[in-house]
Amino acid sequence: MTTPANLKYTKSHEWVRQESDGTVTVGITHHAQELLGDLVFVEAPAVGRTLKQGEECAVVESVKAAADVFAPLSGEVTAANAELAEAPEKINQDAYSAWLFKLKPSAVSELSGLLDAAAYQAIAAADKH
Numbered sequence: 001m002t003t004p005a006n007l008k009y010t011k012s013h014e015w016v017r018q019e020s021d022g023t024v025t026v027g028i029t030h031h032a033q034e035l036l037g038d039l040v041f042v043e044a045p046a047v048g049r050t051l052k053q054g055e056e057c058a059v060v061e062s063v064k065a066a067a068d069v070f071a072p073l074s075g076e077v078t079a080a081n082a083e084l085a086e087a088p089e090k091i092n093q094d095a096y097s098a099w100l101f102k103l104k105p106s107a108v109s110e111l112s113g114l115l116d117a118a119a120y121q122a123i124a125a126a127d128k129h
Contacts, residue, residue: 002030004096009120016114017097023078024103024111027059028069030095031124036062037086044080044101048086051075051103053110058100060091072114075105077104 003009008016014034017025033039041061051057051071058069079102084090090098104110115123 002096003117003121003124005117007096008072008114008116010070010114012070012121013124014069014072016111017099018071018111019102022104024073024075024105025099026069026101026103027099028067028091028095029120029124030087031127032067033091033095035127036060036067037064038062039091041117042081042084042088042091042100044082044084045071045077047077047080049077050106051077053107059089060100069100071103073103073110074107075103078102078104112113 013029015027015029019025039062043059045057051074053071053074055071056068057071060067062068073128081099
């Protein structure tokens with residue numbers, strides 16, 4: 001399984017990349033898309049929406065299941081990846097380049113509570129058993 005070391009992760013299978021402008025980019029992990037199978041629908045949160053850490057904020061649906069995506073951090077949505085509405089399979093092709101939304105964090109300290117790649121890999125490995 002691919003788990004880029006430069007990202008942070010959540011137990012609910014979201015990845016977070018810190019950007020140089022202070023925002024974060026959010027997507028679902030390779031493991032999550034593997035569990036879901038072929039994605040057929042993605043609904044990202046609306047730009048301008050204020051999220052609380054852990055809040056359901058997006059939906060991804062595959063041919064076999066629907067899953068909620070949770071906000072990894074509190075903050076305001078600054079961008080949503082509209083491309084995924086037309087081509088949700090991009091997440092299956094490369095989960096780490098097919099981001100769902102961008103967020104301006106309101107509590108940067110929440111980042112320290114996210115998982116590193118090794119900790120996430122341990123959770124994903126346990127998930128398979």
